[in-house]
Amino acid sequence: MQDQPAFPQPIDAEYFYGLTIRDYFAARVLNGLISKYGPENPKVGAEIAYKYADAMLKVRGERG
Numbered sequence: 001m002q003d004q005p006a007f008p009q010p011i012d013a014e015y016f017y018g019l020t021i022r023d024y025f026a027a028r029v030l031n032g033l034i035s036k037y038g039p040e041n042p043k044v045g046a047e048i049a050y051k052y053a054d055a056m057l058k059v060r061g062e063r064g
Contacts, residue, residue, distance in 0.1 A: 025053035 006024035019027070030049035039045070 022050070022053050022057060025056045026050045029053060 004021050006019045006021045026046070026049040029052040030045055033045050033049060037045070
């Protein structure tokens with residue numbers, strides 16, 4: 001599920017390119033983290049953003 005494209009752009013019948021849903025969720029979370037805490041430690045911020053993204057994907061999968 002995490003490898004599904006967020007905004008699918010078909011290349012051909014089977015392949016897509018663009019952000020994955022996980023990347024999209026993490027980017028949105030990271031934007032909020034930077035707004036609140038500033039860009040003090042980008043690596044830690046990215047790790048936290050992906051943890052939130054993974055949690056969002058888990059909940060999304062549980063709900064169908």
